[in-house]
Amino acid sequence: MNDEETVALTAGGHTVGKAHGNGDASVLGAAPEGAGIEEQGLGWSNPNQKGHASNAMTSGIEGAWTTHPTKWDNGFFDMLLNHEWELKKSPAGAWQWQPVEISEKDMPVDVEDPSVRRMPMMTDADMAMKLDPAYRAISERFHADPALFSDTFARAWFKLTHRDMGPKARYIGPDVPAEDLIWQDPVPAGPTGYDVAGVKARIAASGLSLSDMVATAWDSARTYRGSDMRGGANGARIRLAPQKDWEGNEPDRLARVLAVLGRIAAETGASVADVIVLAGNLGVEQAAKAAGFDVTVPFAPGRGDATDEMTDAESFDVLEPLADGYRNWLKKDYVVSPEELMLDRTQLLGLTAHEMTVLVGGMRAMGTNHGGTSHGVFTDRVGALTTDFFVNLTDMAYSWHPVDGGTYELRDRKTGKVKWTATRMDLVFGSNSILRAYAEVYAQDDNARKFVDDFVAAWTKVMNADRFDVAA
């Protein structure tokens, strides 16, 4: 929320209702979680008074903000801006702000008896709407223009309560606003009628490497987060600020790859978003072929290309990956371990531990590490979708040794020679018992086909994570 939305929400919320602290807080019973079962989760029972309406006690602050606390009006700003305020204690002993002077007619009516008037109050947060210079300018504007206040509140309330519902394609019912709002991360519908096979043929002939194709598709899709359904490959925002400049996206490499894929999109009528994913799918198919398996990675066309005007760049900043175990990359060292960061990305992408395992193993085998590092690339056949990562990780011919820089060496037990290098995001698949169980399944020499099939399924899940416009 920006400053205007913050002022509108706080003032609007406190236009109705009251704070409750009308009594001696020390006599209250146990808090909800500690109270007897017969209290049914309500807690803080008041042994002396009826405990509700004029005796209710919750925050310990007492009073309403406005003269008519059951009406939507401009009363919050009337009260806040037309009076001077001083700190006083509520009956429950909480500090709150009270007008230095107020006439009877401006005082809030009692919650039970409208003929009785009570003292209004403001919290510290309410006083910020007057005392902070930036908030005050907004408060004065809203005070002078109630229609602007109501509209700003309505929009901010809608944003507050719908922010985590994802794109508009997920909304249902007759009340869905026709207007597109920038925080919904709008993406126009993309073309579906183009020649998919023709696009793939052009990508194949473009000279892009397998790792360029797979890494770019992955980077485009990996921003998806199931927590609020933002991010993902749809919209191809990877070609817009701020994403195109994120370190995790390797900006120089990305610009080079996007120049090629963008040209193919323009020539074929496909969206750039679709071409990015198609390139990744093609890379996976080529890698599977190199491992001896013919597969077709499922593809659903129709992604659109968002523009800068459709993108709230500031709110996309927070989607920046700080680490990506799938591409064996950490922006810098964090308090949280690299493997925990990988797990966090996994849950945001909606993947299971099993899907994480198959994807990481496959991406190492395809050589898609950030910056082209060789950590975890436990294979002599880079670019083939093999199970080599798991075979060599679990091979007792090697021992594992920490070295400088938070990395590890896998050394031949007989000769002591370094065979491979690794990070924590590789070795966790051997050290964690659950991940090891999955790793050992894929290390089995009769599971090469299963590995490819499972990889393709998990890959497709990531590429389509944000396709709410496509029926499951």
Ligand code: HEM
């Ligand atoms: C700036 C941040 C905010 C703070 C610190 C804050 C604090 C409080 C406090 C201490 C109470 C009294 C609770 C009680 O004693 O029962 C209260 C009540 C209330 N707040 Fe807020 N609030 C904030 C923002 C908001 C927002 C954004 C809304 C809604 C848009 C809102 C709506 C309400 C309502 C309706 C009540 C009255 C509830 C009742 O009548 O029982 N507040 N708030």
